[in-house]
Amino acid sequence: TELKLSFFLLSILVNHVTCALCDMVCTSVSSLKTHIRFRHCNERPFHCHLCDGSFKNMYDLHKHVETHNDSDAYSCDVEGCGFTSRTLQTLRQHYKRV
Secondary structure (H helix, E strand, O other): OOOOOOOOEEEEEEEEEEEOOOEEEEOOOOHHHHHHHHOOOOOOOOOOOOOOEEEHHHHHHHHHHHOOOOOOOOOOOOOOOOOOEEHHHHHHHHHHHH
């Protein structure tokens, strides 16, 4: 279902829109809609086809699906390290520590 902004009170100040739920200031109505959808709504329209997981956006679903890899798809390029991971995000965190 689509979020109906008429339910929320909006205050518009010189090129700024303020969220009535947390007082965050956005630069446009469209960015306020995005803010409300991600911060104040529990709707998760993106569902994993491999488990019962669901997510607020496609990016988070994609990151999650990587965790279903049977093998470690990502490996560290540092000579002699041998670190492997099922997700690119975990490999990136590893590189920050190496």
